[in-house]
Amino acid sequence: MFKAMDRNRNGTLTPVEFKYAMRHYGLTITEIEVTQIVKHFDTNKDGMLSFDEFLRAIRGELNPR
Secondary structure (H helix, E strand, O other), X not given: OHHHHOOOOOXXXXXXXXXXXXXXXXXXXXXXXXXXXXXXXXXXXXXXXXXXXXXXXXXXXXXXX
16 A cells, blocks of 8 residues: 555655545545644654554554564
8 A cells, every 4th residue: 555655656655645645545634634644653754654654653563573
């Protein structure tokens, strides 16, 4: 699912990619909501969601392995 959402294939989701992916899955969210979601889950504060950040958002913390 992450690869399908990552349109430019750089391993991260920009807020724009995230917004359009959510629309594709039937969720219409506002720009403010996108900003808040990305800000909340963006643990390294680079303005994007990495694969690990995305996994933590949907599955919780990962074990060390």
